[in-house]
Amino acid sequence: MRSVLFAVLGVSLAAACQAQTAEDSDVTEAEVASATAPDWRQVAPENLILIETAHGDVVIELNPDFAPNHAAQFRDLVRADVYNGIRFYRVIDAFVAQGGLQDDEVIGQHPTLTNENDRALSDAAFVPLGNPDLFAPIVGHIDGFAVGRSEVLDKEWLLHCPGALAMARDTDPDSGSTEFYIVLDAQRYLDRNLTVFGRVIDGMQYVQKLKRGDRAIESGVIQAPEVGDEIQSMTVAADMAEAIRPTYQVQAMPSQAFEDAKTAKRVRDEDFFYRKPPEILDICGFEVPVRQSPTED
Secondary structure (H helix, E strand, O other), X not given: OXXXXXXXXXXXXXXXXXXOOOOXXXXXXXXXXXXXXXXXXXXXXXXXXXXXXXXXXXXXXXXXOOOHHHXXXXXXXXXXXXXXXXXXXXXXXXXXXXXXXXXXXXXXXXOOEOOOOOEEOOOOOOEEOOOOOOOOOEEEEEOOEEEEEXXXXXXXXXXXXXXXXXXXXXXXXXXXXXXXXXXXXXXXXXXXOOOEEEEEEEOHHHHOOOOOXXXXXXXXXXXXXXXXXXXXXXXXXXXXXXXXXOOEEEEOOOOHXXXXXXXXXXXXXXXXXXXXXXXXXXXXXXXOOEEEOOOOO
16 A cells, blocks of 8 residues: 655744743743644544555545534445445536445445534644635635635634545435445535535545546436446455554644644745635645654564
8 A cells, every 4th residue: 555645844933932031922822732742643544544445545534523423324334334335426527436336225224324424523632724715704624634614603624625525415305314425526515515524534546536527418427337446345444454554644723833834835945836826725735744654563
């Protein structure tokens, strides 16, 4: 399995904070906390799903904090081997890759879920992106997941950015159960209409290799005799022997390293840019740094 490694250049704010006395410091408590926080967060193996395909392995982190019932049901389906051998049967370029049981009669054997499209504003460590967004009053990140927020609505929600894992459904908002999709390109108009319950943290290049259907024919469902790419297996990392279990870390937030990662993408001072781009960051265009956990020698 190939790891996703991101080089992050950082300047420690902690040293500057220590050089100032409490009386004359202009550094806020939040900035101090950000500067001294750990740089990486370990992904819980219960929330780590491995999808084996012919192209390569795809790694997903579930988000039971935002969508506990969806994450739990998906995890249970994985453990029951429901997805082993099934296919990505509806794949539309620049839209989504959908997989699942496909047959309505088989799908009906599984319970439907009440939507978890958003939740009340929480006290989770929300880190604002730092510039305006077209679809939400404010956007940022919680634990590496792209999040929209509205104080007027008193709601927060996960975003349909590339790599987002969400539950497909019929017209009824509470009709999702087994059919899932991975977002191939940003689909922000779907935010708060379908439940996002995870995201790809490694192997997105293999998702992009999946065989496409024609959107104009049966809404992108791949037509016989052609078939979509097979999910050879799905596994919950916690169920694997520790010796072979892959482990992943996500850039911790708030942290100075995370702020530096955003600044590196927002501020383009390289000589290549003879015309300086605006210092604006797109929430779906910024990939939160992820890496496989370093091994101990």
